[in-house]
Amino acid sequence: MRFLITGGAGFIGGHLANHLHREGHYVRVLDDMSSGDPSNLHPDIFVKRGDVRDVPNIWSLLQGVDVVYHLAARVSVPASILYPREYNDVNVGGTVALLEACRDVGVGRVILASSATVYGQQANQPVTEDAPSRPAVPYAVSKVAAENYLFTMGQLVGFETVSLRIFNAYGPGQPLPPSHAPVIPYIMQQVAQNASVVVYGNGRQTRDFVYIEDVVDALVAAAVAPHVDRETINVGSGKETSINELVFLIGGVVGKKTNLLHNGENSGGVDRLFADLQKAEALLDFRPKVSLKKGLQNLYQQDPIFHKNDGPAASPLLGFSLGRNGG
Ligand code: NAD
Numbered sequence: 125m126r127f128l129i130t131g132g133a134g135f136i137g138g139h140l141a142n143h144l145h146r147e148g149h150y151v152r153v154l155d156d157m158s159s160g161d162p163s164n165l166h167p168d169i170f171v172k173r174g175d176v177r178d179v180p181n182i183w184s185l186l187q188g189v190d191v192v193y194h195l196a197a198r199v200s201v202p203a204s205i206l207y208p209r210e211y212n213d214v215n216v217g218g219t220v221a222l223l224e225a226c227r228d229v230g231v232g233r234v235i236l237a238s239s240a241t242v243y244g245q246q247a248n249q250p251v252t253e254d255a256p257s258r259p260a261v262p263y264a265v266s267k268v269a270a271e272n273y274l275f276t277m278g279q280l281v282g283f284e285t286v287s288l289r290i291f292n293a294y295g296p297g298q299p300l301p302p303s304h305a306p307v308i309p310y311i312m313q314q315v316a317q318n319a320s321v322v323v324y325g326n327g328r329q330t331r332d333f334v335y336i337e338d339v340v341d342a343l344v345a346a347a348v349a350p351h352v353d354r355e356t357i358n359v360g361s362g363k364e365t366s367i368n369e370l371v372f373l374i375g376g377v378v379g380k381k382t383n384l385l386h387n388g389e390n391s392g393g394v395d396r397l398f399a400d401l402q403k404a405e406a407l408l409d410f411r412p413k414v415s416l417k418k419g420l421q422n423l424y425q426q427d428p429i430f431h432k433n434d435g436p437a438a439s440p441l442l443g444f445s446l447g448r449n450g451g
Contacts (some may be wrong), residue, residue, distance in 0.1 A: 125347065126150045128189045130176045130222060131196030132169075134296045136237065136290070136339060140193060142166050143340050151443035152185050155196065158343030159299055164326025172336070176218035182225035189229075191347045194222055194274075195237040197266075202304045204263035216273070223277040233284040233353075235346045236274045240266045240291040240332070240360065240397055250332075250400035253289070253356045260394075262348050275354050278417035284353040286346045291360035291399050295336030295419065296426040307367070308333065312423065316430045320383040325392020327368035327384070332360035335419035338412040345408040352407050361412045367392070370416075377420045378430075 132141045132153030137160065142153050147168050153171045154402070155162070174181045176196040186192070197215045198204065204211040219236070226234055243251050244258030255350050259265045271287045278285030294308040305313075314321045342359040346352060365373075375382035404410040414422070424430055 125190045126188050127191050127193060127347070128152045128154065128185050129193045130154045130218075131160065132193070133162050133164060133171065134195060134345075135155060135295075136336065136422075137193070137195045138164035138297060139336050139340050140195075140343050141169050143344065145169050152189070154182065154185055156281035159199070159301075162333045164297055177214070177221040179221050179225045179228075182222060183229055184388055186229040186231060188438050190232045190350075192222070192231055192234045193237070193343065193347075194219060194234060194270075195197060197237070200304045201241065201263045203388070204261055204266070208245075208262035211262045211266045212269075214440045215263070216269045219270040219273050220277075223273060226283060227281040228279065228395075229447060231283050233347065234274060234278065235287065236270055236285070236287045237343075238271050238289045238297075238356070239246065239264065240289050240358070240399065242268050242271070242289060243394075243397060244393045246397070250362065250398045251358070252400040253358055253403055261344035268373055278354065281348065286352045286354075287356045288346060288359045289356060290339060291332035291334050291358070291397070293334055293336055293339045294423065296423055297336075298427075299399055300429055301440070307331075307370070308374070308420070308423070309427075309429070311371055312378065312420075312430055313375050314372075314376045315380050315382050318380065319399065320385050321371050322385045322387050323367050323371065323392070324365075324387050324390040326388070327371070327386055327392070328366050329392040329394065330366045330396045330398060332363065333365055333370070333416050333419070334361045334399075334412060335414035335416075335422070336357060338410075338414055341413075342404060342410045345410060349408050355403070355407060357404050357407060358399040358401060359404060359410070360391060361416065362399055362401040363416065364396060365416060371416060374420060377417070377424050
């Protein structure tokens with residue numbers, strides 16, 4: 125099959141592109157490299173540097189494409205609070221531009237990487253796809269809008285659409301920016317460098333951590349599954365883990381004592397968030413395979429960033445972002 129992956133040089137997109145390429149598919153990547161890195165990709169994958177809002181550019185990339193994965197987005201929850209206009213421009217405007225180009229050229233299916241943040245605070249856990257959206261941050265609002273545009277345009281134009289609500293993805297290659305780093309690489313880096321781990325709130329808030337290979341399995345299945353048109357589907361591990369437990373587990377994997385500090389001044393985000401996977405199992409035959417412990421071991425062994433001794437630890441005061449996945 126022929127695929128276009130927007131944001132394909134990023135963490136999830138890079139793993140997906142390399143997987144599809146290994147399976148013998150033809151893959152094109154569009155990425156503005158604002159956080160992506162083309163060196164993550166197999167050299168035979170066609171990579172175009174550009175903005176997802178540039179419709180004429182997408183027209184040419186879409187020629188002959190069967191399925192589009194739309195992953196290009198700004199992805200930090202805290203940054204979205206500071207820069208909501210930029211998040212709206214890229215995450216909503218970029219989705220609309222892509223969908224317009226898909227309408228013009230004609231594609232079979234568009235798959236959106238949506239986020240569990242759209243749920244916000246929910247009393248009923250694990251959360252099912254029919255729970256009402258309660259976005260609490262601009263990033264989550266942008267994903268709700270992107271989902272609505274996706275389904276509306278698909279229905280109007282006639283291509284198939286699927287939205288995957290990804291929970292906290294983690295694995296080798298996840299970027300570790302100096303501020304608002306994703307929670308798992310942040311904690312692992314701090315522990316590996318004997319630095320303190322600062323957790324917002326009391327650390328009892330739970331999230332659903334899903335290993336990158338499982339996320340890729342769900343994305344791949346969504347391209348070919350027969351009954352997914354206009355469906356929203358959770359992609360998580362189906363297990364809830366508190367941040368305190370996560371720190372403990374990472375300490376065990378790294379083999380170091382952890383110095384855990386709680387910062388009660390900052391909100392730790394929603395109390396609980398984990399995925400009900402019945403729909404994913406029914407429609408995508410999706411069953412996550414990698415336990416959190418095994419995934420953390422893989423991450424620690426495979427990602428060279430945790431084995432560098434040449435830099436200071438990130439300031440513990442900068443903390444981390446539960447970000448993409450729960451606010
Ligand atoms: P990432 O930042 O590694 O990937 C996003 C990619 O999009 C980057 O390569 C970036 O350079 C590119 N990009 C950003 N703006 C662009 C633009 N205007 N034009 C073209 N490319 C642009 O993040 P990720 O974790 O790989 O996330 C991929 C997708 O999955 C995002 O849509 C994100 O919202 C979604 N998601 C991720 C998680 C997670 O836990 N990582 C959870 C839920 C949803």
